[in-house]
Amino acid sequence: MIQLYSPGTSAVHRLGAGVKLLILATAALALSLVPPSAWSIAGALAAVISLYALARLPLRVLVGEIWRLRWLVLVLGGALLVFVGPVAAWISTGRVIAIVLLASLLTLTTRMGELIEVLRGLLAPARRFGIDPESVTMTIALTITMIPVVAGFAAQVREAQRARGARSGLRGVVPLMVRTLRHADEVGDALAARGAV
Incomplete structure (x- = not known):
């Protein structure tokens, strides 16, 4: 979406x-x-x-x-x-x-960078309550960018099912979850390598 x-x-x-x-x-x-x-x-x-x-x-x-x-x-x-x-x-x-x-x-x-800067500014006062604005803005940015990625995975799973002549249904949830979790692991590893987490 x-x-x-x-x-x-x-x-x-x-x-x-x-x-x-x-x-x-x-x-x-x-x-x-x-x-x-x-x-x-x-x-x-x-x-x-x-x-x-x-x-x-x-x-x-x-x-x-x-x-x-x-x-x-x-x-x-x-x-x-x-x-x-x-x-x-x-x-x-x-x-x-x-x-x-x-x-x-x-x-x-x-641009995502502009959105992140605005969100960081809006969340800056929350620092006095122990909330880290950078972590929250990164979480929001990752969430926004993951939506089209997961939608792309869903489209790939549907296309693979059609190519095999299988009907779309609950069976497509498992490969979608596997792809999504694998991608989340890769993003987590990349963030850890850059010292972002």
Whole structure:
């Protein structure tokens, strides 16, 4: 769902990382706390899509981001449709999609180094409570960068299953976990070799 930096010179790319984080946090808070309507959610989604256009990202990028959310839409939307009805299902699912697409836009238009610097600055006051800002920011950065890596592993596992004529299912979880844990070990070894842990 969340992609890494895509170079560009648009107004969205040039906007500071701190401002973009503030916009994301404000939008997520507003979408979560303000009682929405079906029309306001449609407006929020239209606004997020227009931000992708403002960032001058290719249409395939937006389509790819939406495609990655298909299972979330099917599972969450389907469950809500059954239990609370179509309007509430649209509002709740649309809210989640808007926030995730906005978070993806943040990582697509902001270098990881800039995000880390902003997060480190925000977490600096926590040092007086015994929290190490560098460790927390590194953990967040690793988490963000691992999401597309694990998604890539999942795609490779699916392709391997299709090549063997096997159906996708729970059997694909084991090789995905093995690849993910192996990659985590390699990252841990690299960090240890550099004295980062």
